[in-house]
Amino acid sequence: MxxxxxxxxxxxxxxxxxxxxxxxxxxxxxxxxxxxxxxxxxxxxxxxxxxxxxxxxxxxxxxxxxxxxxxxxxxxxxxxxxxxxxxxxxxxxxxxxxxxxxxxxxxxxxxxxxxxxxxxxxxxxxxxxxxxxxxxxxxxxxxxxxxxxxxxxxxxxxxxxxxxxxxxxxxxxxxxxxxxxxxxxxxxxxxxxxxxxxxxxxxxxxxxxxxxxxxxxxLHGGANEGVIHMLEEIGSPDKVDSWVADALAQKKKIMGIGHRVYKVLDPRAPHLQKMAIKLTEQLGEPKWIQMSERIATIMREQKGLNANVDFYSATVYHSLNIPTDxxxxxxxxxxxxxxxxxxxxxxxDNRLFRPLSEYVGKAYGQKVVPVDER
The missing domain is CATH 1.10.580.10 (Citrate Synthase, domain 1)
Known part of the structure; x- marks a missing residue:
């Protein structure tokens, strides 16, 4: 098999x-x-x-x-x-x-x-x-x-x-x-x-x-849009802890946290984190990065999960006045x-991709019954 x-x-x-x-x-x-x-x-x-x-x-x-x-x-x-x-x-x-x-x-x-x-x-x-x-x-x-x-x-x-x-x-x-x-x-x-x-x-x-x-x-590129929607839903830094607690209790996915491949910190994240901190300070809107940093800390301490590239890229793009969509x-x-x-x-060096699949449906040998007898 x-x-x-x-x-x-x-x-x-x-x-x-x-x-x-x-x-x-x-x-x-x-x-x-x-x-x-x-x-x-x-x-x-x-x-x-x-x-x-x-x-x-x-x-x-x-x-x-x-x-x-x-x-x-x-x-x-x-x-x-x-x-x-x-x-x-x-x-x-x-x-x-x-x-x-x-x-x-x-x-x-x-x-x-x-x-x-x-x-x-x-x-x-x-x-x-x-x-x-x-x-x-x-x-x-x-x-x-x-x-x-x-x-x-x-x-x-x-x-x-x-x-x-x-x-x-x-x-x-x-x-x-x-x-x-x-x-x-x-x-x-x-x-x-x-x-x-x-x-x-x-x-x-x-x-x-x-x-x-x-x-x-x-679950792929759309994740960075989800980060901003999440931050907008939370609203302010003082609400982060309770929001994350509720989300975890309901087993909701925290957008921008964790990665399918990286088991440790996404190496791209720190570069975007630095830019996000700098941009939000210049714009006088520090709440976005403050909320982000608190979420990252909670998830790292409670779940052992790190922020990925989407987590901070969302704040960077937002700070550049780029619409979320x-x-x-x-x-x-x-x-x-x-x-x-x-x-x-x-x-x-081409080779056609043609993987196999394992059949797990009904047993072989099914018989066709006339439509009016089904």
Whole structure:
């Protein structure tokens, strides 16, 4: 009898050169680089190059990638028309998933950039995913769509499109670090979904649309939205202890606490924690981080569980004036580099994913009874 592992826990489905998560030790690597070595020391664009090529770029290589990313920023008019006509009540992650699928209908690749078609598609998706999110957000508010600029980094360009103004250097650096921290995380649910679809030799747009669908779930990327909703429900620091006690008594899940893989502290969390503390102090809204820190302390002391990356990223995004329903789309923006890198890697040595299942239904040999006799 085959070994059954619910959720494929502990099963090695494929080899990868892109990332490794050491859950027991609380370590995350991108192509051999510890996340603590990367966060705050390299830009998101450098991480995109790293994931695509498995080494950090020199200045010429980084300039070439930056040029390629900025050259692909213009969305097809048909996609813009969709973003401006989509229901204003639609969830941004649903609009993003649909818009990515629509991109596959347009042959708008810059073929003069001297790269293979698959890598060119990956560059295009990394470049355009943030524009999709920002343009829909502007459109649903009845605001004009700022013109694309090619003199801003990926992080700065997204914040500029959101507000119509060039962000401060500090805001740009904060979002850039968040992008770096979320870019890659092994065979998580959305990445594995992308690779499964890619293994059928479907196209990259289909693979990424499927990945976004997986990310949407509250057990995956949707968790960071849940953190803010939780903090808003609690309301103030003095209510944290009683709220957590009630939630634990009712066996409710505390959003942003614990992780499927990490058995110790998520190595990404401290970076976002520091940024959250700094941002809330500057804004004069310390209650968000005060509530977060108290929840983290209670859960660590009472349950032996640590805060994960979603726990503090929620406060960081909130402090950057990003609406709660855009938290998961921002996760998708940063993870686009990892998703597309995994699709490229899957195709480099492809094997169709086709796991077995163990049948536990009715006994074999059931007989069909005419419908009027059932």
């Amino acid at each position: 085959a070994l059954v592992s619910k959720g494929l826990e502990g099963v090695v489905a494929a080899e990868t050169r892109l990332g490794e998560v050491k859950g027991a030790e609380g370590i995350l690597f991108y192509c051999g680089y510890d996340i603590n070595e990367l966060a705050g020391h390299v830009s998101y664009e450098e991480v995109v190059y790293l994931l695509f090529h498995q080494h950090l770029p020199n200045r010429a290589e980084l300039d070439a990638l930056t040029t390629a990313l900025r050259a692909e920023r213009e969305l097809p008019q048909g996609v813009i028309d969709f973003l401006t006509s989509a229901p204003k009540s639609a969830k941004p992650i649903d609009v993003m998933r649909t818009a990515v699928s629509m991109l596959g209908c347009y042959d708008t690749l810059r073929h003069d950039l001297n790269m293979g078609e698959h890598r060119a598609t990956a560059i295009k998706l990394v470049s355009q995913i943030g524009i999709i999110a920002a343009y829909f957000h502007r459109a649903r508010q009845g605001l004009s769509l700022p013109p694309i600029r090619k003199d801003l980094s990926e992080a700065a360009h997204f914040l500029y499109l959101m507000s119509g103004e060039v962000p401060s250097k500090e805001a740009e650096q904060t979002l850039d670090v968040a992008y770096v921290l979320h870019a890659e995380h092994g065979f998580n649910a959305s990445t594995f979904t992308a690779r499964v679809v890619a293994s059928t030799l479907s196209d990259m747009y289909s693979s990424i649309s499927a990945a976004i669908g997986a990310l949407k779930g509250p 855009l938290f998961t789309p921002i996760f998708a923006i940063s993870r686009m580099s990892g998703w597309t890198a995994h699709v490229l890697e899957q195709w480099s």
